[in-house]
Amino acid sequence: MSDCVFCKIINSQIPSKKVYEDENVFAFQDISPQAKNHILFVTKKHYPDVEAINQTDELNNIFKAISIVAKQLGVDKTGYRVVTNKGTDAGQTVFHVHFHMLSGQRLSDKMA
Ligand code: 5GP
Numbered sequence: 001m002s003d004c005v006f007c008k009i010i011n012s013q014i015p016s017k018k019v020y021e022d023e024n025v026f027a028f029q030d031i032s033p034q035a036k037n038h039i040l041f042v043t044k045k046h047y048p049d050v051e052a053i054n055q056t057d058e059l060n061n062i063f064k065a066i067s068i069v070a071k072q073l074g075v076d077k078t079g080y081r082v083v084t085n086k087g088t089d090a091g092q093t094v095f096h097v098h099f100h101m102l103s104g105q106r107l108s109d110k111m112a
């Protein structure tokens with residue numbers, strides 16, 4: 001999608017701090033971090049939200065990448081949180097499916 005900010009990041013049209021990349025998934029630091037480590041995992045193919053990938057292999061691709069990065073960061077034992085926002089009530093602002101991975105500190109007990 002030509003006007004999608006995450007497609008532009010994947011294509012290097014917009015700079016980002018890349019953390020991980022494979023055939024299907026790209027991961028980079030969130031520009032406005034909400035935890036010590038705040039990484040966004042996106043599918044390389046453009047889908048608008050999590051509903052659009054639930055019949056595909058992309059969820060598996062994303063979670064495999066998250067597991068690899070968790071080990072790289074050394075948080076696979078201490079823990080991490082994965083969040084995806086879908087739609088208005090969840091506050092989704094970028095309509096290219098992405099998963100937030102938060103780690104590196106004790107996270108809030110509240111999720112909403
Ligand atoms: P959402 O609210 O849609 O779940 O999350 C969108 C996330 O994308 C936000 O946490 C926001 O900080 C991040 N974001 C938006 N634009 C950019 C950008 O240009 N670069 C990076 N690295 N993150 C971005």
Ligand code: ZN
Pocket residue numbers: 001004005006007008045046047095096
């Ligand atoms: Zn996109």
